[in-house]
Amino acid sequence: MNIKKEKSAIERLKAFEPETEPYYLCYSGGKDSDVIRILASLAGVKHEIHHNLTSVDAPETVYYVKSIPNVVIDVPHDKDGNRVSMWSLIVNKGLPPTRIMRYCCSELKEKGGKGRMKITGVRASESVNRAKNAGMIKIIGKPKTVQKTAENLGAEYEVSQMGGIVMNMDNDPNRRLVEHCYRTTTTMINPILDWTDSDVWEFLKHYGCQGNPLYKCGKKRVGCIGCPMQSGKGQIEEFDRYPKYKNLYIRAFDRMLKSHPDKDHYYSWKTGTDVFDWWTGFDSNQLSFFVEN
Ligand code: SF4
Structure with missing residues (x-):
């Protein structure tokens, strides 16, 4: 030490x-x-x-x-x-x-x-x-x-x-x-x-600290479920482990699309699942979510 x-x-x-x-x-x-x-x-x-x-x-x-x-x-x-x-x-x-x-x-x-x-x-x-x-x-x-x-x-x-x-x-x-x-x-x-x-x-x-049990499951970082700071692969692995959270994100993305007044002009996504697929597919620059006019 x-x-x-x-x-x-x-x-x-x-x-x-x-x-x-x-x-x-x-x-x-x-x-x-x-x-x-x-x-x-x-x-x-x-x-x-x-x-x-x-x-x-x-x-x-x-x-x-x-x-x-x-x-x-x-x-x-x-x-x-x-x-x-x-x-x-x-x-x-x-x-x-x-x-x-x-x-x-x-x-x-x-x-x-x-x-x-x-x-x-x-x-x-x-x-x-x-x-x-x-x-x-x-x-x-x-x-x-x-x-x-x-x-x-x-x-x-x-x-x-x-x-x-x-x-x-x-x-x-x-x-x-x-x-x-x-x-x-x-x-x-x-x-x-x-x-x-x-x-x-x-x-x-x-000092005999066992730490968060997630480290023993192979996690290198302990962040939020679906944290975008990890790779898309890491996100998918987490959603396989916590499927309820996948549904919660999709529902939140659905509400997000509905709540935006200009959504049809603004977003290329139609459903929360579209957003989720884009989000976890990890576009390399994460900028291509708007409709190009
Ligand atoms: S970036 Fe968001 S999801 Fe990731 S650790 Fe911070 S609060 Fe959690």
């Missing part, structure tokens, strides 16, 4: 712990979130463990999450108090979620913890985008104000390609910047940003 990385992650958590309230720990039920959960305990920092129910979580994940002591399960709602689910999003957005229009993560998984300091299990090795845009601390929102404050405090920061402020140091000015900003921005600490898959698995083994 990489003791140096473990110590460094623990130090990071201690360095940015809010003075007056617990961290908001984002817990998905996947292996990375098990690591941050254990690290937060090892660091002795105050934290609340939050899981957002997406409506398309695998049943195994829901059972596993519920088995974690003190986990808080949150159900996403909109500002009017209506439940937000994958099914409502598909109808409201008028499109299935795709790799290039991945609206569901921000609506279903990342909503909670406003005005709180969040711990995430983001790792740079998980994707090229993350490697380019993540930092050990990431601040999203009010970029001009944050940059001005950072400069006044002498914090060492960069602006990510996506416009967020990222920092990789845990010196005093950077800590003061976080204290100053986290109430009014989305501020995340990513203590295992530099961890590899092997670091994660060795750490979990060392």
Whole structure:
């Protein structure tokens, strides 16, 4: 096990712990979130463990999450108090979620913890985008104000390609910047940003964490059922395993087609099954769903 990385992650958590309230720990039920959960305990920092129910979580994940002591399960709602689910999003957005229009993560998984300091299990090795845009601390929102404050405090920061402020140091000015900003921005600490898959698995083994049972079924990632970030083959395998969800997606696509006022001019699909077949067939650029005029 990489003791140096473990110590460094623990130090990071201690360095940015809010003075007056617990961290908001984002817990998905996947292996990375098990690591941050254990690290937060090892660091002795105050934290609340939050899981957002997406409506398309695998049943195994829901059972596993519920088995974690003190986990808080949150159900996403909109500002009017209506439940937000994958099914409502598909109808409201008028499109299935795709790799290039991945609206569901921000609506279903990342909503909670406003005005709180969040711990995430983001790792740079998980994707090229993350490697380019993540930092050990990431601040999203009010970029001009944050940059001005950072400069006044002498914090060492960069602006990510996506416009967020990222920092990789845990010196005093950077800590003061976080204290100053986290109430009014989305501020995340990513203590295992530099961890590899092997670091994660060795750490979990060392601490006796069995993890989500889906990993034992050969899954490399534990995401939502039908997640478009996987291959079409992966989607089909999941729908073979959870056929009820295939029907739920087709019904949501049917409602999506019916609810769009210009549907006959806009879509080339006639039924929810057409959408589903396109969606899981994975057009290489995922752009050819409109009728060409
Ligand atoms: S994990 Fe996949 S399906 Fe789930 S919210 Fe994120 S992009 Fe959407």
